[in-house]
Amino acid sequence: MKLYTMGGSRYGSRCLIQIAAKSLNVPVELLSFPLPENFAAISPLKLVPVLEVDGNYLLESQVICEYLEDLGKGPSLRPEDxxxxxxxxxxxxxxxxxxxxxxxxxxxxxxxxxxxxxxxxxxxxxxxxxxxxxxxxxxxxxxxxxxxxxxxxxxxxxxxxxxxxxxxxxxxxxxxxxxxxxxxxxxxxxxxxxxxxxxxxxxxxxxxxxxxxxxxxxxxx
Ligand SMILES: N[C@@H](CCC(=O)N[C@@H](CS)C(=O)NCC(=O)O)C(=O)O
Missing domain, CATH: 1.20.1050.10 (Glutathione S-transferase Yfyf (Class Pi); Chain A, domain 2)
Incomplete structure (x- = not known):
């Protein structure tokens, strides 16, 4: 598993807070703006964050966050009620x-x-x-x-x-x-x-x- 994001990204930082709070072992690759042309092979949207999972790529910060919650590791960041x-x-x-x-x-x-x-x-x-x-x-x-x-x-x-x-x-x-x-x-x-x-x-x-x-x-x- 690996998270691709950019320094200062408000959407990537959403995942970074979650990863830190749950103490998840997710390596992070920080890309620079503008994103490289070949990033389209990873994300057709050419946006970060992207989470690589077993050679597949998950897009959209909220989808990534929900996936990381569903793994059930660390404290839950979803209220029980x-x-x-x-x-x-x-x-x-x-x-x-x-x-x-x-x-x-x-x-x-x-x-x-x-x-x-x-x-x-x-x-x-x-x-x-x-x-x-x-x-x-x-x-x-x-x-x-x-x-x-x-x-x-x-x-x-x-x-x-x-x-x-x-x-x-x-x-x-x-x-x-x-x-x-x-x-x-x-x-x-x-x-x-x-x-x-x-x-x-x-x-x-x-x-x-x-x-x-x-x-x-x-x-x-
Ligand atoms: N809806 C997307 C938005 C992601 C987004 O806008 N990412 C910005 C950085 S905060 C980006 O990758 N920008 C690159 C560009 O515009 O070339 C998500 O939630 O992941």
């Missing part, structure tokens, strides 16, 4: 369907280096959609130590890396951080980042994100 488990899955779906597509537009702007022409105005407009999505997610967050109850779950693995990515982006761009601006989300973020497995993965993401979000962005300000 069926309703809590459904809530965990709901939070992940809300993030994927209603938050991340907006954020992706910002990353595409940065990647295509359009910041100097249209960056600031466009980002401000997109941030309104990001804030609405955060309000939606906040509605379903437990007011406890983690997203669902008092133990780390796959919801935390999914939410914490992209929330961290957003705070880094805003700090580097010098714009208002919607994570800090939403009381429930910021409370959740500050509590959950203290989890040692989450903390380690966020620390590992930082230098990659700094590199990704710097450069052209500063030049355009």
């Amino acid at each position: 069926p309703y809590d488990c459904a809530k965990m899955r709901l939070l992940i779906r809300l993030f994927e369907l209603y938050y991340d597509p907006h954020v992706l537009k910002i990353y595409h702007l940065i990647m295509s280096q359009q910041m100097s022409q249209q960056g600031p105005t466009t980002i401000t407009a997109i941030m309104e959609d990001v804030k609405s999505a955060l309000n939606l997610i906040a509605t379903y967050l437990d007011d406890q130590q983690y997203a669902v109850g008092n133990t780390l779950s796959l919801a935390d693995c999914a939410l914490m890396p992209p929330f961290f990515q957003m705070t880094m982006l805003c700090s580097i761009l010098g714009i208002d951080d919607p994570i800090a601006g939403q009381k429930t989300i910021s409370g959740y973020f500050e509590k959950t980042r203290r989890d040692p497995h989450v903390a380690q993965v966020l620390t590992d993401m930082e230098p990659y994100l700094r590199k990704l979000f710097s450069g052209d962005i500063h030049a355009s300000k």
